Amino acid sequence: MLDIRREITAAIKEVMAGMGIGDIDAVCQRPKGIFHGDYTSNIGLAAFRKQTGGKKQEYKTPLDLAEKIARDLRLRIKDLRIERIETAAPGFINFWLSEDFLAGQLREAIKNKKRAGGSGKSKKEKIMVEFTDPNPFKEFHIGHLYSNAAGESICRLLESQGSEVKRACYQGDVGMHVAKALYAVLQITNYKLQITNLEKKEIGERVKFLGEAYAYGARDYEENEAAKSAINGLNRKIYDKSDPEINSLYEKGRAWSLEYFETIYSRLGTKFDYYYFESRVGKIGLDLVGKNIENGIFEQSGEAVVFRGEKYGFHTRVFVNSQGLPTYEAKELGLNWQKFQDYPANASVIITGNEINEYFKVLMAAMDRIMPEVASKTRHIGHGMVRLATGKMSSRKGNVVTGERLLDEVKACLRREYPKMDEKTLEIVAVGAVKYALLKNGIGLEIIFNLDASISLEGDSGPYLQYTYARTRSVLSKVKSQKSKVKSTIQNLKLEMEELDLLRTIYRFPETVEEAAKNFSPNIICFFMFDLAQRFNLFYQRQRIIGSENEGFRLLLTESVGRIIKTGLYLLGIESPEKM
């Protein structure tokens, strides 16, 4: 579709040159809705100013000028796909594609089953995307759920554009949070027995125990000096693995957490290619920092090693603490170095909460100094934080909404409302509702979350789209026996307004996907899909499909809409049930 746009732009430039008005940043763009044509140009307005700047004012208003330009364009543009060129106040020129061309696009929508949305022309890139990043020994909360939904969708969007994508997950298996959790466990008089008993229970029970231990340890760390120093000592022991008893407890807890996370990923439909652990990359980071002290990139400050971010307009950050342990910063250096050892990517994308945006700028500045080839390929995307309408979420307060709890509550609500729905469909719809609710917002923005109100099953929601898809399948299944009709002509039909609006929406799907991928913005897909589904449902309500004069065309239309919804939902990481 880009070629049409290019053609219009070129034609406008020629006309302007002919009129002696050069140097116009004139433009052919998509109008906001579908009411101002398929393409529009503001050339009348843009050129009017240049004209008044010149010697003579030949045209009194921008609209006069637009009309003159439009007349020339009608003679110049021979493209049969463009049916009408109209002017509109205060000085726009609108271009309309022909109905036959639009109808022909339906076949395209059906043809591109796998790569619908892919333009096919972008070069095949190798991209590693890191997301989710939960920490063993802590809860998998709705923030992780959001990171996962956004990350998975971005991966699929990039894949739709022909890139090879590797999914990476970075997990904090060492550090103060681990020490705090283990400290709490060690406080239990006969903790070994407790562990053995837990071993027989479900994985959910076991992680719940760890989460509670962390909350207890975190509280004690701040309220009790003795606990604080005990935890600091424990942190050291965990890091250098010097105490066998602690090692065994640590390994157990770590394994439980990781096993649990896998159950969540499987529910959400993510499969990671690479797992990274702080315990491993920390050592690499420590080494990288150590090698760059003499050259002045890092400097000793007391017992710690810091990076003076002020030199680059940021602030100082500690990379190695006074105990000689790498902080998150140094670990991150090691992580990013390791990624490129594992996979020769053209680009490395890191998706995290935006609370660390500032910190990441400092990190990038440091990375740029010690390994510029890695830094130049790395891009950080900070997504908005998920906030509860009721107040701040915190492990210590115990008001953390875990990802699992959210999914289960939505599922329970669905079960109440649709008692006949089977288990598999309940799961698909629940996951769809949750993911859609998270993804329909712009990625950088904070999400105000209300457990009762945020997950909608009607209106602009995941289930609405799934329902619409199921509806298209239902219609098509009723005419399976008369398949030949679908192939009937799509030329010279008399189309109803609802059909035309649908056509004007459908053919924009590929470029919408491209835009969403380019901007790392799943919400662009959400917006498009809801618009499409609304138009289809309106069409469905007003026009008869089966048994109508244009049955063949309408079935084709229905099938195209279904295909696009299914593909679009896939790009959001959401499944489309055939029935619901």
Place this chain on the structure above:
RNA sequence: GCGCCUGUGGCUCAAUGGAUAAAGCACGAGAUUCCGGAUCUCGGGAUUGGAGGUUCGAAUCCUCUCAGGCGCGCCA
């Protein structure tokens, strides 16, 4: 105090500097002899936090200001 981000109907939010600021929820009124009512139609409700400025044109860019969030040396 300094830095980054965000302020759009009651709520949640959309809008590459362009046309009447787009929707959903909630609220009010309607639609089923017919393909799935998780649907559809109509209605009320917004001086885009405030004040200046740039521009033919500003929710969008600039300045100031108010409000909120996050970050600012050994958590991640």
